């Protein structure tokens with residue numbers, strides 16, 4: 001028997017509900033040991049001896065917001081890499097960007113806002129920036145921003161630093177490495193010409209606040225984030241995406257995710273190897 005604190009079924013359910021209500025992520029019953037192991041270090045860090053005390057801390061302490069952020073960072077999957085899901089990125093470049101260029105070319109304000117919701121350490125954002133940059137369409141008179149949102153501050157620090165190692169670059173064409181990265185010993189920095197198009201913000205994508213702070217969103221990528229959400233939270237979050245997107249704006253989901261039976265405010269566009277969702281209207 002270890003002397004480490006146990007997590008009772010009741011405590012587990014309280015923690016599970018707290019995580020679900022605030023962040024959308026739903027842990028199933030078999031995740032009790034996972035939650036316990038991941039959070040034991042937080043109890044030790046805070047000098048607490050039971051999970052019940054930890055739950056009280058998360059609910060009522062003055063520092064609860066900070067602690068909730070630390071907790072969620074320990075519970076989420078951050079896996080990502082450059083140029084993930086090539087058919088989607090091809091569709092972004094060839095269909096979505098060319099449509100946006102044609103639609104906005106004659107406007108006074110030629111602005112494009114792309115959001116990576118749940119951007120992790122920034123590989124998705126920088127990949128989108130490279131694809132946008134290399135079209136050569138958006139240099140003069142255009143303002144193109146790729147916004148990365150994540151709840152994990154540490155991920156955002158990596159994203160802003162734009163320094164990456166082989167693991168993140170494993171699926172990337174060598175040409176991009178030569179063109180858009182600066183090598184420094186064993187690591188690679190995204191060049192400023194591309195990294196300068198990105199902006200990283202800390203936020204919870206299930207909360208309206210983050211979407212209210214963005215305007216005229218043209219494209220949202222939310223890939224491999226909502227797979228961990230309950231169906232109810234997926235519905236609500238997609239509703240927020242729908243509200244933030246311009247009419248005709250695009251939503252990209254991970255390849256195993258779908259809007260079927262979730263939201264009828266989007267039409268499906270079938271392209272080689274992928275499906276895009278386009279806001280109606």
Ligand SMILES: C[S@@+](CC[C@H](N)C(=O)[O-])C[C@H]1O[C@@H](n2cnc3c(N)ncnc32)[C@H](O)[C@@H]1O
Nearest residue numbers: 023077079080118120150151152204205223224
């Ligand atoms: C598996 S990564 C996906 C990264 C990238 N979208 C991709 O497909 O390569 C999931 C990311 O979503 C973030 N995340 C999970 N729930 C979130 C929420 N409610 N609000 C913002 N970010 C969230 C996690 O912190 C993590 O960095």
